[in-house]
Amino acid sequence: MTTIKTQGAAALPLNAILDGDCIEVMNGLPEASVDLIFADPPYNLQLKSQLHRPDNSQVDAVDDHWDQFASFSAYDRFTRDWLKAARRLLKPNGAIWVIGSYHNIFRVGTALQDAGFWILNDVVWRKSNPMPNFRGKRLTNAHETMIWASKGEGARYTFNYEALKSLNEGVQMRSDWVLPICTGHERLKDENGDKAHPTQKPESLLHRILVGASNPGDVVLDPFFGTGTTGAVAKMLGREFIGIEREAAYREVAGKRIAKVRKYDRDALQVTASKRAEPRIPFGQLVERGLLRPGEQLFSMNQRHKAKVRADGTLVGGDVKGSIHQVGAALENAPSCNGWTYWCFQRDGKKVPIDVLRQQLRAEME
Amino acid sequence: MTTIKTQGAAALPLNAILDGDCIEVMNGLPEASVDLIFADPPYNLQLKSQLHRPDNSQVDAVDDHWDQFASFSAYDRFTRDWLKAARRLLKPNGAIWVIGSYHNIFRVGTALQDAGFWILNDVVWRKSNPMPNFRGKRLTNAHETMIWASKGEGARYTFNYEALKSLNEGVQMRSDWVLPICTGHERLKDENGDKAHPTQKPESLLHRILVGASNPGDVVLDPFFGTGTTGAVAKMLGREFIGIEREAAYREVAGKRIAKVRKYDRDALQVTASKRAEPRIPFGQLVERGLLRPGEQLFSMNQRHKAKVRADGTLVGGDVKGSIHQVGAALENAPSCNGWTYWCFQRDGKKVPIDVLRQQLRAEME
DNA sequence: GGTCCTCCTGAATCCGGGA
DNA sequence: GTCCCGGATTCAGGAGGAC
Numbered sequence: 001m002t003t004i005k006t007q008g009a010a011a012l013p014l015n016a017i018l019d020g021d022c023i024e025v026m027n028g029l030p031e032a033s034v035d036l037i038f039a040d041p042p043y044n045l046q047l048k049s050q051l052h053r054p055d056n057s058q059v060d061a062v063d064d065h066w067d068q069f070a071s072f073s074a075y076d077r078f079t080r081d082w083l084k085a086a087r088r089l090l091k092p093n094g095a096i097w098v099i100g101s102y103h104n105i106f107r108v109g110t111a112l113q114d115a116g117f118w119i120l121n122d123v124v125w126r127k128s129n130p131m132p133n134f135r136g137k138r139l140t141n142a143h144e145t146m147i148w149a150s151k152g153e154g155a156r157y158t159f160n161y162e163a164l165k166s167l168n169e170g171v172q173m174r175s176d177w178v179l180p181i182c183t184g185h186e187r188l189k190d191e192n193g194d195k196a197h198p199t200q201k202p203e204s205l206l207h208r209i210l211v212g213a214s215n216p217g218d219v220v221l222d223p224f225f226g227t228g229t230t231g232a233v234a235k236m237l238g239r240e241f242i243g244i245e246r247e248a249a250y251r252e253v254a255g256k257r258i259a260k261v262r263k264y265d266r267d268a269l270q271v272t273a274s275k276r277a278e279p280r281i282p283f284g285q286l287v288e289r290g291l292l293r294p295g296e297q298l299f300s301m302n303q304r305h306k307a308k309v310r311a312d313g314t315l316v317g318g319d320v321k322g323s324i325h326q327v328g329a330a331l332e333n334a335p336s337c338n339g340w341t342y343w344c345f346q347r348d349g350k351k352v353p354i355d356v357l358r359q360q361l362r363a364e365m366e
Numbered sequence: 367m368t369t370i371k372t373q374g375a376a377a378l379p380l381n382a383i384l385d386g387d388c389i390e391v392m393n394g395l396p397e398a399s400v401d402l403i404f405a406d407p408p409y410n411l412q413l414k415s416q417l418h419r420p421d422n423s424q425v426d427a428v429d430d431h432w433d434q435f436a437s438f439s440a441y442d443r444f445t446r447d448w449l450k451a452a453r454r455l456l457k458p459n460g461a462i463w464v465i466g467s468y469h470n471i472f473r474v475g476t477a478l479q480d481a482g483f484w485i486l487n488d489v490v491w492r493k494s495n496p497m498p499n500f501r502g503k504r505l506t507n508a509h510e511t512m513i514w515a516s517k518g519e520g521a522r523y524t525f526n527y528e529a530l531k532s533l534n535e536g537v538q539m540r541s542d543w544v545l546p547i548c549t550g551h552e553r554l555k556d557e558n559g560d561k562a563h564p565t566q567k568p569e570s571l572l573h574r575i576l577v578g579a580s581n582p583g584d585v586v587l588d589p590f591f592g593t594g595t596t597g598a599v600a601k602m603l604g605r606e607f608i609g610i611e612r613e614a615a616y617r618e619v620a621g622k623r624i625a626k627v628r629k630y631d632r633d634a635l636q637v638t639a640s641k642r643a644e645p646r647i648p649f650g651q652l653v654e655r656g657l658l659r660p661g662e663q664l665f666s667m668n669q670r671h672k673a674k675v676r677a678d679g680t681l682v683g684g685d686v687k688g689s690i691h692q693v694g695a696a697l698e699n700a701p702s703c704n705g706w707t708y709w710c711f712q713r714d715g716k717k718v719p720i721d722v723l724r725q726q727l728r729a730e731m732e
Numbered sequence: 733g734g735t736c737c738t739c740c741t742g743a744a745t746c747c748g749g750g751a
Numbered sequence: 752g753t754c755c756c757g758g759a760t761t762c763a764g765g766a767g768g769a770c
Contacts, residue, residue, distance in 0.1 A: 046745050053741090054760045056700040062743050072479060102488035102513070103745060106479065109472025113438055121505045122468035124490050126542050127742090132761040133538060135746035136527040136640075139487045140762080142540035144743080145511070147468070161502040172499060174508035176492050176542070181742060184765050199743050284533030288545070288570040290552070294602075295634035311577055311603060311630065312529035312637040321638070323536060364494065364546060485745080522748080527760095537762070642748080642759065649757095691757060704758050 014219065017231070017243040017251050022223035025244045026085035034089045034242070035158070035218035037096040038209060038230050040201060041082065042067045043104045044075045053134050062198045066247070075104065079111045086223060087115055087151065095120070095157045097209055099146045099201070109147055117149035120157065124176040125205060129183075148213065157213070164212045173212065179204045188227050188253055196253045197227040206233035214239055228254025235261045281358045283324050283339065284313025291357045298324075298343040299351060305331040307343070315343075324354070380585065383597070383609040383617050388589035391610045392451035400455045400608070401524070401584035403462040404575060404596050406567060407448065409441070409470035441470065445477045452589060453481055453517065461486070461523045463575055465512045465567070475513055483515035486523065490542045491571060495549070514579065523579070529637035530578045539578070545570045554593050554619055562619045563593040572599035580605055582635050594620025601627045604635045645731060647724045649690050649705065650679025657723045664690075664709040665717060671697040673709070681709075690720070 012033050018025050045067055051059040069075040086096060096117065098108050113119065123146040130142040150157040164173035179202060186203060188196040206229050214220060216238040222230035225243030227250055234241035235258055245251045286292045287309060294311040307317030307327050314322055320330040324339025332342075340358060344351040378399050384391050452462060462483065464474050479485065489512040496508040516523040530539035545568060552569060554562040572595050580586060582604040588596035591609030593616055600607035601624055611617045652658045653675060660677040673683030673693050680688055686696040690705025698708075706724060710717040 043743055044745090045743065047743095048745070051744060051746060052701060052760090056698070056702065057740080059744070059746095060741075067743085101743065101745095102475070102485050103743085105488075106472045106475025106513075109468070110476045113472065119468050121507065122471075122511070123505060124492070124509055124542065126490070126492070127763095129742080129763040130540070131742045131744070132763090133744080133746060134760055135744095136538070136760050137525060137746045138744090139489065139514075139530075140538045140540040141487065141744065143490055143542050145488070147472075148505075159503060164505070172502075172506045174496070174506045176490065176509050180764080183742070183763095187742095195742090280535070282533060282535035284535070285545075285570075288533065288573045290569060293630065293634075295631040308634060310633075310637065311573075311635050312526075312532040314532045314638050316633070316636075323532065519745085640759085646749085646757080689757075702756095702758075704760090706758070 012219070013242065014240045015231075015235070015242075017225060017228065017245055017254055019246065019248070019251060020244065021246055022244040023082050023085045026082070026089055026221075026223060029089055029242075031088045032091050033219065034221045035091055035094050036210070036214045036220045036239075037086050037090060037094070038206065038220065038222050039082075039086065039096065039098045040199070040222075040224050040226065041079070041098065041100070041104070041108070042069070042224075043101050043199075044069045045101075045103055051134060059131075059134070060195075060198075064198060072107065076107055076111065079104075079108055080115065082223060083111055083115050083117075086221070087117070089221060090151050092151055093156045093158070095148065095150050095155075095213055097146055097148050097213070099125070099144055101141070101144050105145045105147070112147060112149050116152055118151075118153040118155065120148045120150055120159075121175050122147050126176055126178045128178055128180045130181065146209075158215060158218075160212050160215075164208070167208065167211065177205070177208060179208075182229075188257060190249075190253070197250060200227050201229045203229055203233050206230055207237070210234060210237050210239055225254060226250050228258055231258045232261045236263060238263055279362060281361050282313065283354075285361065286354070286357050287311065287313050289361070291360070292345060292354070296345060298345055298354065300328070300331065301342055301344060301353070307331075378585070379608065380606045381597075381601070381608075383591060383594065383611055383620055385612065385614075385617060386610065387612055388610040389448050389451045392448070392455055392587075392589060395455055395608075397454045398457050399585065400587045401457055401460050402576075402580045402586045402605075403452050403456060403460070404572065404586065404588050405448075405452065405462065405464045406565065406588075406590050406592065407445070407464065407466065407470070407474070408590065409466060438473065442473055442477065445470075445474055446481065448589060449477055449481050449483075452587070453483070455587060456517050458517055459522045459524070461514065461516050461521075461579055463512055463514050463579070465491070465510055467507070467510050471511045471513070478513060478515050482518050484517075484519040484521065486514045486516055486525075487541050488513050492542050492544045494544055494546045496547065512575075524581060524584075526578050526581075526637055526640075528640050530574070532638045533574065533577065543571070543574060545574075548595075554623060556615075556619070563616060566593055567595045569595055569599050572596055573603070576600060576603050576605055577637065582632075591620060592616050594624055597624045598627045602630055604629055604632070645728060647727050648679065649720075651727065652720070652723050653677065653679050655727070657726070658711060658720070662711060664711055664720065666694070666697065667708055667710060667719070673697075 012030055045062055047061050100108050125144045127142050130140055133140045182200045182202040190196045210233055219240045220234045221242045223244045225245035228243055231241040231243050292309050294309055296309045297306050299306050305317055307315040315324055315327040317327045317331055320327050324343055325337050328337035328339045328342040340355040343354045378396055466474050491510045493508050496506055499506045548566045548568040556562045576599055585606045586600045587608045589610045591611035594609055597607040597609050658675050660675055662675045664673050671683055673681040681690055681693040683693045683697055686693050690709055691703050694703035694705045694708040706721040709720045
């Protein structure tokens with residue numbers, strides 16, 4: 001594979017990484033020629049200062065020049081422009097996926113709707129291993145959002161319902177996907193051993209999108225190609241790809257990467273096989289769900305101790321506060337304690353272990 | 367509790383369900399008087415039949431694209447208007463939560479940002495028991511999206527980090543929340559046994575929001591009150607609420623519902639506090655109080671460094687002088703250091719963290 | 733080779749009270 | 752309003768070395 005320059009609107013260069021600004025390059029390609037677009041545009045993060053982990057190490061932030069926009073309206077203009085060019089390339093029954101975070105995804109969704117795209121689903125990528133919130137000032141930002149849209153209302157988009165159902169152990173695929181972020185050997189490094197691209201997406205994510213929303217032989221366009229995850233997975237799965245990337249360094253990494261990919265790599269297919277562990281139920285959820293009330297008394301199995309439930313799912317017993325496990329351990333003067341089997345509550349005059357409530361919640365989740 | 371009509375901008379009616387259009391009612395309330403807003407705005411506006419373009423021409427229902435555009439812009443206008451009224455009511459350090467689905471949440475998010483709100487997180491409510499997609503044409507729509515935003519950048523919003531961490535078994539609360547939809551006897555029914563409201567939210571969702579983003583005694587406003595889940599949970603948790611609802615039937619159901627709710631005990635509402643809230647103890651006080659003697663040696667936790675206490679509560683270590691934090695940071699060559707957890711002193715041959723002495727002083731102060 | 737332990741890292745709008 | 756500086760803050764998982 002080689003990097004090809006565009007040459008007018010005549011030909012559609014397949015399995016190539018095109019050099020240039022994505023809007024100009026797209027405008028040079030023939031219209032209605034693409035089946036699927038996957039786009040991972042800049043998020044416009046607007047980071048203010050440096051962030052350190054509690055161990056004082058510094059977080060390697062996404063501060064690249066390509067993520068800088070002067071204002072929301074500048075970002076909106078950029079979004080409308082590339083969406084317009086992308087829409088022109090799409091076949092009437094084609095579809096688009098765009099990924100983003102809360103910084104940009106609302107602007108993107110609005111622009112999609114205004115441009116006439118018809119949203120089919122918003123899909124949440126729930127990261128199994130996100131970066132924590134180091135300062136404890138917000139919720140852990142543990143997901144990103146993808147928007148899946150057809151070219152217009154009533155279009156006959158591709159959706160491989162059964163394939164996704166099999167990927168999900170025989171149950172309908174839901175709009176929330178739990179997948180790990182891209183780390184380890186899959187994460188591409190430069191010659192210094194640093195990450196080659198700050199925001200490389202996992203192949204498992206693209207695998208699921210391409211299996212579910214395209215067919216073998218389809219043409220898949222990625223206007224923000226980066227290090228080419230879309231191209232690599234497209235090649236594995238027997239789809240044709242077109243990548244557009246303006247940074248030479250990314251194009252080079254992507255080219256080498258894709259050259260090594262073999263079609264129908266079995267390992268890649270296994271990535272998405274989900275393993276189902278027994279769901280962890282926080283005790284606090286019993287309180288949120290009203291199965292136990294704040295202020296309610298719990299009793300130890302051995303009847304020696306009692307404690308009161310608080311609104312945040314902690315207990316107070318004597319002068320000890322903490323989780324069901326911590327308070328149990330403290331009252332028993334033991335190094336540890338399984339609060340689930342230690343505590344009971346009272347219902348209709350009878351003592352019932354709180355673990356019964358956990359089982360109840362687990363059963364509901366199936 | 368009774369339904370109260372608004373009477374000019376003078377009084378703030380608490381724990382009342384106000385009758386009327388939420389924008390008009392909000393404009394009649396005093397500004398900067400509300401701590402938290404939870405909003406579940408409608409998105410099935412069913413405007414299509416009576417829809418007019420800005421120039422008052424009738425929308426041609428045949429022209430899908432125009433119809434769609436006009437309908438989005440009408441929705442945007444409605445969104446901007448109620449957000450503007452809501453923003454006026456919010457205290458400077460107040461915050462807002464808005465919930466929606468892919469039909470409207472992108473419009474809402476864009477309008478929030480344009481109005482000057484500062485997004486803190488987008489939070490995904492992952493439904494453990496969603497309605498399946500019967501036709502198999504899309505992914506099961508298994509989540510809704512909430513946006514949490516402060517009144518502006520730099521505002522000091524309320525976030526009970528430790529309480530949410532407790533609710534989640536001791537690990538940081540993430541931006542994806544797994545909770546079931548509202549069913550069973552929590553789901554309110556009308557006299558015919560039909561559901562009283564089409565989109566009643568589960569109390570567990572509001573419980574988590576109010577525990578995490580408000581304090582007891584705070585004023586919580588819900589401009590689209592419906593059957594009053596916000597009011598019911600606010601009452602349980604010792605928050606004051608203001609509901610606005612224009613449908614008499616919903617107001618009645620909500621009023622009866624909330625009347626039956628009992629507030630939890632005051633001590634059950636206490637929530638695990640952050641360490642930041644504890645009184646500050648200057649290190650010098652340990653020296654003044656004789657817990658540490660001038661000239662005494664301190665040792666770093668990692669045993670690599672030592673320093674000597676001076677009479678004014680500063681340390682000397684090597685050629686570095688300054689506070690416990692400054693000397694620790696300098697010796698470790700780190701941007702910052704928590705001296706309380708970094709330094710130990712020696713007693714009876716054992717190393718003891720100096721933080722133990724701080725705890726001792728704090729205990730005495732109670 | 734297996735197991736244990738340490739170190740490193742990831743799309744991040746990440747502090748606040750008192751002078 | 753600004754400035755200073757005390758001091759609070761992390762989860763999952765992979766790589767690689769030690770034994």
